[in-house]
Amino acid sequence: MIREDRFLISRKAFAIDLATVTGEQHERGDRTAFSGSARAIWFRRQSGVTRACLGSLMLFSHYLPGRLDLDDPNAVLSADLDGRYGGDCHGRWDGENYWGAQKPDTIAEHLALLQPMLANYPKVPAGYDGWWRF
Structure with missing residues (x-):
């Protein structure tokens, strides 16, 4: 991945909670295979509407x-x-x-992050490191 200081929505960048980066690796011949994940947030635009998203990011090679x-x-x-x-x-x-979870507590947790995130677009919310792109 490549870390950039400037956010461009066209680059499909992610802000990542560094504390959640996990993974495992094993030898694959003379190379190494890696598989992991991280909690991430990102912005996307569809039909002219900017959306704040949260979820997980699969990391592998x-x-x-x-x-x-x-x-x-x-x-x-x-x-x-x-x-x-x-x-x-x-x-x-x-x-x-809002689109996502159906449990009221989870919805409240998501909106507590997503609403200020969208209001402060394109700033990276506290606790996340951005912007990372593939």
């Missing part, structure tokens, strides 16, 4: 040249990871409508 330092989230994120699947959205807010 089948052929890294060497082992990653799994104790360093920046080292993991800086690896040549595959992002073809994007984020798995668990909740989304467009300023008018």
